[in-house]
Amino acid sequence: MPEPLEVKLSEESQYLLDFTLQKMMPVWMSNFAKNLHEIRYGKNAGDIIKPLKQPAIIVGAGPSIYKNNHLEALAKSNFKGLIFSTDRMLKPCIDCGIEPTYACSVDGDIKIADFYKKLPTKIKTKILLCATTINPLVVQTISEQNLDIYWFLSMLDNPYKSMVSLTRAMHYMTDGKFILQTPAQVGATLWNIALCFTCTPIILLGFDFSYSDLNPKSSLYYNHFLELCKGDEEKVKSFYKIGENPHFKNIHLVDGIWLMYKELFMLLINSAPCETINCTGGGSLWGGKIKSMTLEEALRIYV
Numbered sequence: 001m002p003e004p005l006e007v008k009l010s011e012e013s014q015y016l017l018d019f020t021l022q023k024m025m026p027v028w029m030s031n032f033a034k035n036l037h038e039i040r041y042g043k044n045a046g047d048i049i050k051p052l053k054q055p056a057i058i059v060g061a062g063p064s065i066y067k068n069n070h071l072e073a074l075a076k077s078n079f080k081g082l083i084f085s086t087d088r089m090l091k092p093c094i095d096c097g098i099e100p101t102y103a104c105s106v107d108g109d110i111k112i113a114d115f116y117k118k119l120p121t122k123i124k125t126k127i128l129l130c131a132t133t134i135n136p137l138v139v140q141t142i143s144e145q146n147l148d149i150y151w152f153l154s155m156l157d158n159p160y161k162s163m164v165s166l167t168r169a170m171h172y173m174t175d176g177k178f179i180l181q182t183p184a185q186v187g188a189t190l191w192n193i194a195l196c197f198t199c200t201p202i203i204l205l206g207f208d209f210s211y212s213d214l215n216p217k218s219s220l221y222y223n224h225f226l227e228l229c230k231g232d233e234e235k236v237k238s239f240y241k242i243g244e245n246p247h248f249k250n251i252h253l254v255d256g257i258w259l260m261y262k263e264l265f266m267l268l269i270n271s272a273p274c275e276t277i278n279c280t281g282g283g284s285l286w287g288g289k290i291k292s293m294t295l296e297e298a299l300r301i302y303v
Helices: 011-040 070-076 087-095 110-116 136-144 166-173 186-196 222-228 233-237 256-271 295-302
Strands: 056-059 082-086 102-105 126-130 149-154 178-180 202-205 240-244 251-255 276-278 290-292
Touching: 011 136, 011 166, 011 256, 056 070, 056 186, 070 295, 082 087, 082 186, 087 102, 087 110, 102 186, 110 136, 126 136, 136 149, 149 166, 178 186, 186 202, 186 256, 202 295, 222 233, 251 256
Parallel strands: 056 082, 056 202, 082 102, 102 126, 126 149, 149 178, 202 276, 276 290
Antiparallel strands: 240 251
């Protein structure tokens, strides 16, 4: 397993991360217990994650993926590297004639199962599942589609620091499943998996990390913040900011959750030896070691 990067978050991001963990840990541990037999006797992601030194494209589910017709452009390209898809984008990719090499799920919500229903038969995409979190219905749905599942564990703590760490214990319970630092979000997790494959460059599509609708009440996590602020809408406003991407010139809304995701992701990107190219064409993800360009430019340079 790759040694974890020591993460030091801002006070606000750490507060939101702790709140999320406190709320979700009972769900995740229940899911883990119910799936334990399948995980322990299932395939290990560590058996297929090998140094390949190929370029990779990760297909995220941000609205820019449709606005910029990126799936159609990718389908028409001669890209020969690895293609990673978030769970939500697996079927849209296949419908456009793209068969991802790998798809991944980390969210413990039962609704994730919907992304694996009614897939075409005989696709070869391998499914990477986070054993720490995944709902049993998701496992059942994927199995019914006859897709190969490869398990990995999320690094809930640093197993190098203690012989009695929770992550190390889960590693033993699952017969040595691969341990991965998962930066709280499936797209960023796939980036870390691509890094484990020694992919470079890693090209990002659909990584908006923001909203094009500038109304906070329309955002994904508004009710999450409302609960956190005990119904005080004025306090909720403090978790939202409007920004402009200096490369793609788009105006966007970000909230504290997406800022936390970005902060975690940027810590990994800025410490990594690979090249990360953001071709999203919008969103809030820029800076540090990220290079921003259009997908057409990236395909011209790296294909």
